[in-house]
Amino acid sequence: MGGLPKKAQQLENLRKKKNGVLALDSGALLFKEEKIQPDQIQQLTATAQGIVSAYNRMSFAAVGVARQDLAAGLPFLLSLQHKSDFPWLSANLVNRTHGKPYFKPHTLLSMAGVNIGVIGLTGQGPESLLPEKDNAVILPWEDVLPKEISQLKGRVDLLILLSNLPSSTNKKIAETHPEIHLILQGGSTSGNLVPERINNTLITQVEQQGKSIGILEVRWNKQTKKWEDAGAENLLLEKKNELDRLGWQIGRYLKTGDPKLVFKDKPDVLAAYESMARQHERLNQEIARLTVEQNTRNANRTQFSSYSHHFETMRKELPDNPAVRAIVDATTTEVNRIGKAAVKARISDSSGKNQEGISENYAGSNACTSCHAPQFAKWRGTQHATAYDTLEAKGQQFNVQCLPCHVTGPAAQTGQEMLALAHDLRQVGCESCHGPCRAHILQPTDAKAERPTMATCQRCHSGDHDDRFNFFEALSRLRCRSD
Amino acid sequence: MNKLFFLLLTLLVSITLTITTEADEKKSAESNPPKGSHDITIFFSNDVRGEIEPCG
Numbered sequence: 001m002g003g004l005p006k007k008a009q010q011l012e013n014l015r016k017k018k019n020g021v022l023a024l025d026s027g028a029l030l031f032k033e034e035k036i037q038p039d040q041i042q043q044l045t046a047t048a049q050g051i052v053s054a055y056n057r058m059s060f061a062a063v064g065v066a067r068q069d070l071a072a073g074l075p076f077l078l079s080l081q082h083k084s085d086f087p088w089l090s091a092n093l094v095n096r097t098h099g100k101p102y103f104k105p106h107t108l109l110s111m112a113g114v115n116i117g118v119i120g121l122t123g124q125g126p127e128s129l130l131p132e133k134d135n136a137v138i139l140p141w142e143d144v145l146p147k148e149i150s151q152l153k154g155r156v157d158l159l160i161l162l163s164n165l166p167s168s169t170n171k172k173i174a175e176t177h178p179e180i181h182l183i184l185q186g187g188s189t190s191g192n193l194v195p196e197r198i199n200n201t202l203i204t205q206v207e208q209q210g211k212s213i214g215i216l217e218v219r220w221n222k223q224t225k226k227w228e229d230a231g232a233e234n235l236l237l238e239k240k241n242e243l244d245r246l247g248w249q250i251g252r253y254l255k256t257g258d259p260k261l262v263f264k265d266k267p268d269v270l271a272a273y274e275s276m277a278r279q280h281e282r283l284n285q286e287i288a289r290l291t292v293e294q295n296t297r298n299a300n301r302t303q304f305s306s307y308s309h310h311f312e313t314m315r316k317e318l319p320d321n322p323a324v325r326a327i328v329d330a331t332t333t334e335v336n337r338i339g340k341a342a343v344k345a346r347i348s349d350s351s352g353k354n355q356e357g358i359s360e361n362y363a364g365s366n367a368c369t370s371c372h373a374p375q376f377a378k379w380r381g382t383q384h385a386t387a388y389d390t391l392e393a394k395g396q397q398f399n400v401q402c403l404p405c406h407v408t409g410p411a412a413q414t415g416q417e418m419l420a421l422a423h424d425l426r427q428v429g430c431e432s433c434h435g436p437c438r439a440h441i442l443q444p445t446d447a448k449a450e451r452p453t454m455a456t457c458q459r460c461h462s463g464d465h466d467d468r469f470n471f472f473e474a475l476s477r478l479r480c481r482s483d
Numbered sequence: 484m485n486k487l488f489f490l491l492l493t494l495l496v497s498i499t500l501t502i503t504t505e506a507d508e509k510k511s512a513e514s515n516p517p518k519g520s521h522d523i524t525i526f527f528s529n530d531v532r533g534e535i536e537p538c539g
Contacts, residue, residue, distance in 0.1 A: 026529035
């Protein structure tokens with residue numbers, strides 16, 4: 001699932017159908033982690049540049065700056081900003097000395113007759129992300145957001161916040177700043193988040209790593225700037241359902257005759273009936289009141305703004321956008337070229353040693369066959385045995401972002417080690433689950449191979465890559481025991 | 484005879500006009516927002532995290 005070419009095609013299709021389409025990204029666009037290993041930086045920054053080219057092609061209107069976007073350093077993102085056709089937004093990533101933001105704090109857009117303001121906020125965290133020489137600091141949102149809102153007051157009809165702050169903080173912002181009409185958040189939650197309304201603010205986000213895109217169809221009334229209250233409608237429905245249930249229960253009592261006579265010797269039962277009857281009366285009154293309110297709202301409906309949402313999963317079968325496909329292919333080729341060059345440099349380094357098989361504690365799956373032939377045969381029939389081949393098929397076999405989950409023993413290896421692995425370790429082999437086995441091969445009884453646990457599998461089959469992974473199902477399918 | 488033909492023709496034209504107007508109004512209500520409202524579509528994403536496309 002996922003991929004920028006599919007996302008681009010969905011956006012293009014939407015633009016063909018609709019007039020005012022605004023593309024926004026909350027951030028954490030470029031890198032997965034907040035820190036990058038030095039030997040991966042060249043490949044990952046090449047990928048980042050490819051992503052920016054793709055976003056330029058998709059005409060994104062704004063992107064928020066998240067902490068992950070700073071992983072290759074603040075200077076890198078500042079330089080990438082010049083290659084971006086869209087603004088990177090952060091109101092709280094500022095220069096420590098004079099307090100000026102490094103990126104635009106907000107941007108103003110006009111679409112379908114509506115003036116839209118978009119503010120960006122970067123998540124706070126350990127200051128170690130920003131080295132001393134950058135002289136940068138991420139300020140608390142409270143220090144900058146009120147100022148941004150007051151600057152935009154009267155200038156915009158719809159105010160959107162791209163937030164990389166935790167979900168709980170975004171809720172607090174919604175509670176204290178109803179001037180913000182929509183918060184597109186990132187990072188906090190796995191999976192798609194159905195728009196949640198707090199006061200006059202909607203909060204939503206999509207799942208990680210481009211697996212889905214979100215579409216929000218907004219009918220905005222710029223005079224009132226207020227979302228329609230769907231909550232009251234739901235409350236009325238809930239009360240009517242409750243009344244139905246209660247009416248049915250009361251009906252059962254009445255079937256046997258007048259409860260006051262039938263249950264005159266059973267005070268507990270009579271008390272329960274009378275309590276239900278009182279509750280029934282209360283509900284009737286409440287429903288009458290809610291119905292009057294509902295009718296008034298319906299009469300004034302056009303004064304309110306409404307929305308509908310839709311999440312589209314980027315399934316394999318969705319079409320690619322040719323222009324963005326070309327950008328992605330060129331980026332993949334460049335990333336692979338960098339990886340290949342690193343392998344060459346490593347092999348011909350001054351020590352002159354053959355670096356293949358550098359992971360000294362690993363023996364490779366072929367070494368297991370002499371004692372575990374049936375298990376080896378079973379493994380050969382699994383997708384683990386062709387994990388590296390799938391990378392080769394897509395020209396990704398030199399991509400250090402992909403390699404860890406497609407070779408053996410990723411946890412113990414750095415990016416460059418992975419690039420120069422012995423051939424026998426170039427799949428998800430026996431030792432991916434059972435740990436390094438060189439010692440076990442030399443002393444089979446004394447040095448036991450490890451048994452895989454859920455944590456072993458979750459190194460790769462995590463929510464990021466495989467949110468449907470079921471350890472027990474996988475174990476029953478893949479376990480090596482011959483019985 | 485002519486009078487009857489004229490009446491029938493008038494009736495047919497008025498029915499056709501009514502049906503067309505109703506259909507147009509319905510279509511217009513579906514595609515155009517009510518007065519004072521504006522339609523915007525927001526396409527949004529987050530946390531792409533360098534995943535330009537799936538690995539394998």
